[in-house]
Amino acid sequence: MPEAGPAEHELLRQSVRDFATNTSPEAEVRRLMATPHGFDREVWSVMASQLGLQGMAIPERYGGAGFGWTELAIVFEEFGRALLCAPYFATVALAVPALLASDDEDTKQRHLPAIASGELVATVAWRANAADEVTARGTSGDGYELHGRRSHVIDGCIAGLLLVPALGPEGPGIFAVEGGAPGLSHETRPTLDETRKQAEIVFDGCPARRLEPAGDGAAMLARVERLAAVALACEQVGGAQHCLDDAVDYARDRMQFGRPIGSFQAVRHRCADMLLDVESARSVAACAVELAPDGPQFGTAAHMAKAYCSEAFVRVAAANIQVHGGIGITWDHSAHLYLKRAKSSQLLFGNPQQHRAALAALVRSAA
Amino acid sequence: MSAAPTTMTGPDPSAPGALAARVERLLAEAPSPGVDGGVPFRAAQFEAGLAWVSFPVGHGGLGLPPGHQLVVDRLLRDAGVEPANLRNPIGYGNVAPVLAAYGTDEQRRRYLRACFTTEDIWCQLMSEPGAGSDVAGIATTARRDGTGWLLRGQKVWTSLAHVARWGLAVVRTDQDKPKHAGLTCFVVDMHAPGVEVRPLRMLNGKADFNEVFLDDVPVADDNRVGEVGGGWQVVRSNLDGERAAFGAEGDEPDPGEDLLAWWARAGVDDPVLTDRVMAAVIRSRAARLTAERTQRGAAGGAVHPAIVKLLSSEAKQHTLEVALDAQGVAGTLYAPDGYALEQPVRVGIMQGDPAARYLRVQALTIEGGTSAVLRNVLADAVLGLPREPRFDTGIGWREIPRNAGEYERKVRGR
Numbered sequence: 001m002p003e004a005g006p007a008e009h010e011l012l013r014q015s016v017r018d019f020a021t022n023t024s025p026e027a028e029v030r031r032l033m034a035t036p037h038g039f040d041r042e043v044w045s046v047m048a049s050q051l052g053l054q055g056m057a058i059p060e061r062y063g064g065a066g067f068g069w070t071e072l073a074i075v076f077e078e079f080g081r082a083l084l085c086a087p088y089f090a091t092v093a094l095a096v097p098a099l100l101a102s103d104d105e106d107t108k109q110r111h112l113p114a115i116a117s118g119e120l121v122a123t124v125a126w127r128a129n130a131a132d133e134v135t136a137r138g139t140s141g142d143g144y145e146l147h148g149r150r151s152h153v154i155d156g157c158i159a160g161l162l163l164v165p166a167l168g169p170e171g172p173g174i175f176a177v178e179g180g181a182p183g184l185s186h187e188t189r190p191t192l193d194e195t196r197k198q199a200e201i202v203f204d205g206c207p208a209r210r211l212e213p214a215g216d217g218a219a220m221l222a223r224v225e226r227l228a229a230v231a232l233a234c235e236q237v238g239g240a241q242h243c244l245d246d247a248v249d250y251a252r253d254r255m256q257f258g259r260p261i262g263s264f265q266a267v268r269h270r271c272a273d274m275l276l277d278v279e280s281a282r283s284v285a286a287c288a289v290e291l292a293p294d295g296p297q298f299g300t301a302a303h304m305a306k307a308y309c310s311e312a313f314v315r316v317a318a319a320n321i322q323v324h325g326g327i328g329i330t331w332d333h334s335a336h337l338y339l340k341r342a343k344s345s346q347l348l349f350g351n352p353q354q355h356r357a358a359l360a361a362l363v364r365s366a367a
Numbered sequence: 368m369s370a371a372p373t374t375m376t377g378p379d380p381s382a383p384g385a386l387a388a389r390v391e392r393l394l395a396e397a398p399s400p401g402v403d404g405g406v407p408f409r410a411a412q413f414e415a416g417l418a419w420v421s422f423p424v425g426h427g428g429l430g431l432p433p434g435h436q437l438v439v440d441r442l443l444r445d446a447g448v449e450p451a452n453l454r455n456p457i458g459y460g461n462v463a464p465v466l467a468a469y470g471t472d473e474q475r476r477r478y479l480r481a482c483f484t485t486e487d488i489w490c491q492l493m494s495e496p497g498a499g500s501d502v503a504g505i506a507t508t509a510r511r512d513g514t515g516w517l518l519r520g521q522k523v524w525t526s527l528a529h530v531a532r533w534g535l536a537v538v539r540t541d542q543d544k545p546k547h548a549g550l551t552c553f554v555v556d557m558h559a560p561g562v563e564v565r566p567l568r569m570l571n572g573k574a575d576f577n578e579v580f581l582d583d584v585p586v587a588d589d590n591r592v593g594e595v596g597g598g599w600q601v602v603r604s605n606l607d608g609e610r611a612a613f614g615a616e617g618d619e620p621d622p623g624e625d626l627l628a629w630w631a632r633a634g635v636d637d638p639v640l641t642d643r644v645m646a647a648v649i650r651s652r653a654a655r656l657t658a659e660r661t662q663r664g665a666a667g668g669a670v671h672p673a674i675v676k677l678l679s680s681e682a683k684q685h686t687l688e689v690a691l692d693a694q695g696v697a698g699t700l701y702a703p704d705g706y707a708l709e710q711p712v713r714v715g716i717m718q719g720d721p722a723a724r725y726l727r728v729q730a731l732t733i734e735g736g737t738s739a740v741l742r743n744v745l746a747d748a749v750l751g752l753p754r755e756p757r758f759d760t761g762i763g764w765r766e767i768p769r770n771a772g773e774y775e776r777k778v779r780g781r
Contacts, residue, residue, distance in 0.1 A: 006666060248750045263753040265739075268746035272677075275745055279670050280678050283656035284649070286668070304649045356645035357638070360630075367631045 002066055013074050019051060020082035026334050032085035033194035033337075037158050039086045047086070048118025054092055055116025058100075063113035069227075069292040073234045073285070080235030081242045083337055085195050087121045087155035093231030094154065094224065095122030097293065098163045098174055101220040102211035107176055111161055122161035124174075124224060125201055126349070128152035134203055136168035136175050136210070144168060144175055144210055145183070146203035152348070156199030157186050164203070165221050168210060173217040174224075175208035182206065193344035195337065226299055228349045229306035230292055233285040236313035236345060240281060243313075243320035243338050244274045250324055261323075270323060274316045281312035299362050307355035310346035317342040386435060389415060390442040400448045409451055409484040412443075418451070418483040422467045426475045427483055434664040451483050457527055458482040458489030461605050462535045469552070469593040469601055478533065478554070492522040492536035492555060492579055493602065497770050500740045502537075502606075503546045503599060504759075504769060507581060509538045509553065516540075516591075518555065518584040524734065528564045528577035530712050531557045535605075536581075537598045539764065546764045550598030554590040561585070571726035572706030606736060622686040622724070623651020629690070640693060647686040654678035671749050673741040680731035681738065691725040698722060 004012070023043045032038050048054045057072050058064025072092065079088055096115060099108055099122075114120035127134070127150065134148030146164060156162065160179040165172065177184060183206040186199040213220040248271055251262030261267050288305035291298040317339040321328040328335045346352065397411030412418055413427045420435045422428025440450060452459035463482055466475055481487040498504040507520025518538055528534065534555040541549035555562070561584040566574030593601050627648045635641055658675045660668045691698045701722050719727075732738040746752040759767045 248752065251752055259756070260753045262746070262750075263755050265743065265755060268750075268752050268755075269739070269742040271750050271752060272742035272745040275749060276674060276677055279674050280650075280653040280657050282668070283660055284653045286660075287652075287656050304652060307645070308649050308653055352646075353642055356642050356649070359645050359649070360641050363627065363631055 004067065004071060009070070009074060012071060013078060015051060016053070016075050016078040017081075019047070020078050020084050023047075024082045024084040026337075029083050029085055029195060029334075029337065036188055036197075038155075038195065038197040039158070044086055044121070045118045047088075048116065052116070053088070054118055055112075056092070058096060058112050058116050062108060063116040069230070069289050072231070073289040076231050076234035077238035077241075080238030080341075083195050083239070083334075083341060087123065087158060089196070089228075089231060089235070090123035090155040090159065091115055091121055093228050094124035094126070095159075095161065095163055097227045098124050098220075098224045099211070101214055101223055102174065103214045104209075104212045107209060107211060111176075120160045121155065121158050122163065123153060123155050123159040124228075125150040125153045125156060125162045125164045125177075126225070126228075127165055128348075134164055134166040136164075136166045136173070136208060138169050139207075144208045146175060146177060146206045146208045149200065149202045151200050152189075153186070153199045153201050154348075155197055156201050157188050157197065162201070163211070164208065165224075170210070171217050172221060173213060174211045174220065176211055177203070177206050177208045181208075191344065193340040195341060196344065222299070223293060225349060226302035227293055229302050229355065230285070230288045232345050232349060233281070233288060233302075233305035233309035236309040236342065237278070237282050237285050239338055239341055239345075240274075240278045240309075240313045240316040243316045243335070244271070244278050246335070247271055247274060247320045247323040254325075267323060270319055274319050277312040277316050281309040284308045300359060303350075303355040303359040303362065306350060307352040307359070310342075310352050310355075313342040314339075314346050386420070386431075386438050387442060389417060390439055393417060394443075394446055394448075404485070405449060406484045406486060408448070410480070412451075413480050413483045418479075419463060419467065422463075422479070426467065427463075427479050428467075432664055434662055434667065437662050451485055454485040455482060455488050457491050457531075458485075458487070458533075461491055462489045462533075465535060465552070465592065465601055465605050468604060469597075471589075473589065474554070474592065481532075487532040488527055488530050490525050490528040490531035490534045490557070490577075490579075491605070492525060492528075492534045492538075492581075493605075494524040495521060496523055496772055496775055500737050501759075502602060503550065504764075504767070505537055505539055505550060506769070507536070507538045508542070509540050509551060509586070512585065515585055515587045516553065518553065518561075518581045518586055520581055522579040522581070523567065523576070525564075525577045525579045526575060527712065528557065528579050529566065529710055533557060534579070535592070537602055540595055540598075542765050543763045544596065545761065546759060546767060547599045548596055549764055550602070551595050552592040552598045552601045553586045554592060555581070555584060555586055556590075559584050559586075566708070566710050568708060569726075570729065571723055572708060574708060574710045575727075575730075621651060621655060622683050622690070622728075623648045623655070626651075626686050626690050626693075629693070633693075635693070643689050644693065647682075647689040650682045651686050654682040671745060673736070673744045673748070676735060677738055677741050677745075680728075683728045683731055687721065687725045687728045691721045694721055 032040060052065050053075055055064030056067050056075060057069065060066040099112055102108065111120060111122065115122060129151065132150050134146055134150060136144045136146050139145050146166060162177045162179065164175045164177055166175050183204040184201065186201045189198045189200055191198050251267050251271060252260055254261045285305045288301040291301045321335045321339060324333065324335055327333050350358065393412055393415050398407035400408040416424055416427065416429040417439050418427030420429045420431040420439060421433040423430055444450065463479055466478055482489055493502060495505055495507060497506055507518065507522060509516040509518050518536065520538065534557050536553050536555045537550055538553065539549050540551040561582040563580040565578045567576045567578050568574045569576065626644055630644045657670060657678050661670055661672065661675050698721060702719055747754060
């Protein structure tokens, strides 16, 4: 893995921030969120060709830059801050770790370089609830076919590759399905957070390939879900930071009773609370990032990060609306976009209560 | 390693591993930490520059960045050495940094070593009945008396005053200047005539704090710390140290970790209680991780000390609330000796049963800066929000309205 120090990380942060500022101003976020696919393929290509962000944590032998989660965390934080509309989370936080967790060299050689170059959008069709059953049956030869449905697949309509955790004859595993495969149907779902698209996907005998897990299949799934949780936590830190900055700017500016509202203690204290949430969430997310993907206690840190950062972001996004008062509850102000992102990312990939329960289970199993 | 010249103190102590090697050598060569209450060991630690590594060489330090102290503390803790700041928390964490920053060389030579060895316990005489959150409102005075000074007034919330050899006092030397400009710091001999220490009994029955009455206490001018009128600067740096220390690692078990260990031992299967426990554990961890960032310094993503203090104190209250609730009806009982008055010489929140701890942590958001004041500090210093209008600046201290103490007299019956 190439070495990068604090100076390189600062450069990376600055270039990602510049990229997001230029390609994802609020007007562009609003334009894209109103489109069915919710992203700009041109921007996606530039993101890969000029900044190499999709391949950031893909090893060099598969066409990536070979960095790790420390660098990815910076990108997720900055994209979360800008609400950048792109299938970055689905492709980079979900699909890439799932592919990397496999020993299936052919599939990796085929898809990872295409992801790194920006040609391929991929996602994991995760199991979002108990009704989300998918089973994999063996077919003649060494193939499989999938039956069932997944109801909350992030960027499922645009993905050229779907990685589907499912129960197969060998136990739990991950199965690869091409976006246009026969027997695959998908439907865009209206979402609370319009900047992140979801699809309901039905598998009716889709041909699939089983990704040979590097270890056991269940561990591979747990790892993918934990990394997704950590990526969301990083996004949440970035989004929360934006909301804090936004609230403080407004509180300095807005005059009532002959004073800036930021000079009233009620408003000052609300902003200070937002700061406490942002900084503590940053600490918890950073701890998980430091241990990702295989450090000791990574599971514990990942559950803590998703539980904590989710709630912090929701509190901060909601507080931002309150600091703004009337203008904050209008469609035209961006505050609601962040609240919607906050609430929806709180509920995706395990809500805080589920992560606390998972943490408890980990502690218990270690005792 | 290059052939760079080395000093008497060995190779460059900031080199990776060099600090650890120094600690190893200390552990190998110093008298055992178990001998004579650890005093000879701490004397050796002071000589080795491992007391406060950020202090100058010869004053218990090595001139390193403050974050390096963590390395030393962890290694010593792992070796089972009791940290000096457990016995002398105010001296170690508050007074010594002030003396290092503002004291004369003579004062540093006179006080730092015995402060670190814990032969001299320190307290700080700062808060007063009329100067709590508004600490610059101090009314205790010092007036000139020949070449020295006479101190007169009342201090309160003075931890460890009943065992302290010295106190660092902030008093008013000029009543006509604006409030922040008329303050000066002194080292007070707690055994001097005119010093009276009374225990201040708290809601948990214990007297963690004292009141200190100063009745024309003589102080020599060479015990003045900093310039006449320069006391506010000292107070500011002192408060920051105090707030940062609140989240620091190591002194006592972390309430969050302690709650988690209890949960695992008790085999709790109630999912609601489990959820509350995990939420408190995570919040505790968040506070601790943020404190660690600050201890690692700027490169570690240091945050304002008030952030650390707020997160840590509020997380501890949350945690002890859950810990006491988890006791169920057993939580209605108190320690076997009830509320008998005690004057502990160590200030710790993890002593006693959950009920005692629960009561103790109520103070955390008041001592060392109330949560309300600290939120204002953050609004000013970090967020740059416009300040509230205030009515106590630009006029002499004498002119500022203040309490005459009726409320306190009513509550306390005197």
